[in-house]
Amino acid sequence: MSQKLIDYYRAIEVASSQMLDAAKSDDWDGVVRLEGACAVLIERLRYASTTQELPKENRAEKSGIMLRILANDAQIRYLAEPWMAHFEKKFEGLQQMLH
Numbered sequence: 001m002s003q004k005l006i007d008y009y010r011a012i013e014v015a016s017s018q019m020l021d022a023a024k025s026d027d028w029d030g031v032v033r034l035e036g037a038c039a040v041l042i043e044r045l046r047y048a049s050t051t052q053e054l055p056k057e058n059r060a061e062k063s064g065i066m067l068r069i070l071a072n073d074a075q076i077r078y079l080a081e082p083w084m085a086h087f088e089k090k091f092e093g094l095q096q097m098l099h
Contacts, residue, residue, distance in 0.1 A: 006058040008045035009065045012038055016072040023079040031076065 015038045022030035054062060 003044075003048065004058075005045065005048055005052050005054045006061060008041055008048060009062050012041045012045070013065045013069055015041060016069045020072045020076055023076045028080075031080075 015034050019031050019034040019038070022028075022034060
């Protein structure tokens, strides 16, 4: 039996939540790995949505899932700001050495 569309949304939400947990633990390699898993799930969702339609009874759940994913993403970005600034500073130093 093929997977239902709502199952993909649920799986993406789980991966998004795991990404947030990894970010809170300062596990940026884990965040990147889970981001890759999310990308695969999103691609599978896109493909499945070409042959399936989300039933009306799942639309409210999908909206809630999407809001939680967006909230997770915002928190991850907030947590990543200091890490990104540190990375950019190191990268700038490397660029100066190369020129």
